[in-house]
Amino acid sequence: MDVLLLMGGASAEREISLLSGNAVQAALLNLGHHVTVHDPIDAPPPSDELQRHDVVFIALHGTGGEDGEIQAILEQAAVPFTGSNADASQIAFHKGQSKTRFLQAGLATPDSEQFHIDEPLHEILDRASRLCCPWFVKPDAQGSSLGVSKIDSPEDLPSAVDSVRKLDRSGLIEEAISGTEWTVGLFDSVTFPPVAIQAHREFNTYAAKYEQAAAKHTINRGPATEAEKQLMAVAREAYQAVGATGLARVDLICDEQGNPWILEVNTIPGMTETSTVPKAAAAFGWSLGELCERMCAAAIERQHHRNWTGNA
Numbered sequence: 225m226d227v228l229l230l231m232g233g234a235s236a237e238r239e240i241s242l243l244s245g246n247a248v249q250a251a252l253l254n255l256g257h258h259v260t261v262h263d264p265i266d267a268p269p270p271s272d273e274l275q276r277h278d279v280v281f282i283a284l285h286g287t288g289g290e291d292g293e294i295q296a297i298l299e300q301a302a303v304p305f306t307g308s309n310a311d312a313s314q315i316a317f318h319k320g321q322s323k324t325r326f327l328q329a330g331l332a333t334p335d336s337e338q339f340h341i342d343e344p345l346h347e348i349l350d351r352a353s354r355l356c357c358p359w360f361v362k363p364d365a366q367g368s369s370l371g372v373s374k375i376d377s378p379e380d381l382p383s384a385v386d387s388v389r390k391l392d393r394s395g396l397i398e399e400a401i402s403g404t405e406w407t408v409g410l411f412d413s414v415t416f417p418p419v420a421i422q423a424h425r426e427f428n429t430y431a432a433k434y435e436q437a438a439a440k441h442t443i444n445r446g447p448a449t450e451a452e453k454q455l456m457a458v459a460r461e462a463y464q465a466v467g468a469t470g471l472a473r474v475d476l477i478c479d480e481q482g483n484p485w486i487l488e489v490n491t492i493p494g495m496t497e498t499s500t501v502p503k504a505a506a507a508f509g510w511s512l513g514e515l516c517e518r519m520c521a522a523a524i525e526r527q528h529h530r531n532w533t534g535n536a
Contacts, residue, residue, distance in 0.1 A: 225252075225521075225524075226277045227252055227260070227277060228262060228269065228273070228274065229280075230269070230280060231245025231248075231284065232245065233263070233285075233286070233289050235288050236287075237285035238286075244285065244494050245495075247495045248281060248512075251515075252516050252520075255513045255517055257517070257520075260277065271301050275301070275303065277303070278304070278520075280298055280304065280523075281305075281519065281520060282307055283492070290316075290317050290491060291317040291365060292310040292311065295309055295310035302531070304527035306522075307469070307471060307472070307491055307492055308466075308468045308491040313492075315466045315467065316491045317365050318364055319336075320336075320364055325465040329464075329465040331465065333485060333486045333487070334399045334477075334485055337351040337352055338364065339351065339396075339397065341388060341389045341393055341395065342393075345381070348381065348397070349378055352397045355399045356399050357375075357378070358400040359381075359384075359397050359398060359400060360374050361373045361374075361398075362388070362395060363391045363394075364394040366392055371387045371392065371395075372387075401477045401479050402479065403477045403478050403479040405420070405421040405475070406421065406484075408456055409471070409493065410459060410473070411471045411519070415459065416501070416505055416508045417443050417444060417448065418448075418455045419500040420441070420442040421440070421500070422440040422442070439498075441500055455476060458476065466489050470523065470526075471519055473489070473493035474489050474490075475487040475489075495512065
């Protein structure tokens with residue numbers, strides 16, 4: 225295949241995108257595919273460039289890459305691209321919107337309140353007081369745990385809101401569920417083995433996700449336990465609730481009673497050497513190259529289907 229690989233970009237997750245893209249490029253080249261790299265830090269690739277390739281592989285994380293923006297451009301150009309369509313990407317990237325979808329699907333997700341950074345702090349605090357503390361305070365539309373704070377007291381809310389302000393115009397205050405962090409990778413009809421995450425910090429921060437040895441990942445390589453089957457089933461429902469296709473990752477908390485709670489769906493999961501999805505795919509029996517190859521083939525098939533049916 226002739227693959228156009230989009231990596232880098234101008235988001236706060238640029239460095240992780242470059243790491244993911246380098247891994248994808250090496251994996252596809254190793255299987256004999258032709259890979260052209262484009263870094264849309266200033267502008268998306270022109271239409272004539274898009275049309276010259278069999279498929280576009282999106283390895284862009286964060287705003288501009290994961291939020292439906294580049295997907296809308298690619299849909300308009302009618303070229304195959306990996307991952308979810310523009311609508312599903314936009315919903316999944318915005319935590320408030322995706323939570324609405326989870327609740328509509330009958331899925332458990334931690335109680336939360338949204339806020340705008342220009343609101344008076346006392347109004348934000350008033351809404352937060354409806355929730356049980358401790359809280360997570362998060363940007364509404366960011367990934368990789370950027371700007372996320374865990375706070376145990378209302379007195380810490382101003383600094384947490386400031387962390388959100390640096391990255392986003394709106395945020396989410398969410399009840400912290402005590403339990404074990406899990407993540408489940410999915411690829412169309414395939415559900416990979418769940419990965420238990422033990423971060424060597426209070427929670428799975430940006431550093432814990434991307435620094436070597438900052439978190440321990442445990443994958444059961446034998447038959448799935450009943451608890452793992454439940455996690456996989458709930459992750460599949462969350463994937464479907466936001467309309468995801470292709471590769472995605474669902475992050476969950478399993479509480480002390482064994483109940484799974486959906487945190488979010490990531491439609492362009494990391495592909496770095498510390499990322500959970502490539503590890504889960506390897507446990508399933510797929511190398512990174514095979515996973516990337518399958519993603520490209522599925523994207524081409526989806527575009528053929530769009531062309532045939534006229535559907536987005």
